[in-house]
Amino acid sequence: MSLFDFVKSAGEKLLDLNPAKQASDLLVEHVRKFRLGGDDLKVERDGGKVTVSGRAKTQEEREKIVLALGNVAGVEQVQDVIFIDPSNTGPAPTPPSPLDAPAPAALQTAPAAQFYTVQKGDTLSAISKQFYGNANLYNRIFEANRPMLTHPDKIYPGQALRIPPKAD
Structure with a gap:
């Protein structure tokens, strides 16, 4: 779980285009247009902070999801709660707490x-x-x-x- 900072005024002006649609839905659609994230991708917005959860197949995909969200005007922070699951099947597990043991070698990321x-x-x-x-x-x-x-x-x-x- 990580928190990333972005320039709030820079990026695609996505959130102002359709005020009738929920910001979280717009942000999920934005990520999906790049064909990123699993079926369980979830985005919640609280002001300038966005929290994203779900699954990604790789560390690279995880980072691209964070960047896709952070490069939207109005987003100044992205909280990443994405689990890396190469199979991308089944429900996303709960992210481990910092006190948990390290992930098995098969699940460690690049x-x-x-x-x-x-x-x-x-x-x-x-x-x-x-x-x-x-x-x-x-x-x-x-x-x-x-x-x-x-x-x-x-x-x-x-x-x-x-x-x-x-x-x-």
């Missing part, structure tokens, strides 16, 4: 990616140079953020991006 907030003047090449020491690895960041990113040149200040660990 290393988590870092999140980076785009600044004015940033490019994926510049971000790649900062994190990997090589501007030519920008496509690694682009691919790590698909389908939310549709083109490497279409990023904006305040947008949060996944920066996967540097490959050896």
Whole structure:
């Protein structure tokens, strides 16, 4: 369970478009349009804080769900209560408490990616140079953020991006 901060004023203006529809329903639809999350995905909104629960197949999918929600204007925090279940079947188990024993090796996840907030003047090449020491690895960041990113040149200040660990 983690809490992530985002720029409240940046992102897709989703919540203002359909005031008759529940914000939680709009946010679930937003995540689903990227084909992310299991059938039990649940989103609750309390002001600028969003809590998301359910299942994801991988750590990467889990991070993309958090980013999809955090890159919506009006969302300033995302509480992640997503369980990683590679089979993605059956009801989602209750997340373990911090006092529980570590997960069995079969359920442990890949290393988590870092999140980076785009600044004015940033490019994926510049971000790649900062994190990997090589501007030519920008496509690694682009691919790590698909389908939310549709083109490497279409990023904006305040947008949060996944920066996967540097490959050896």
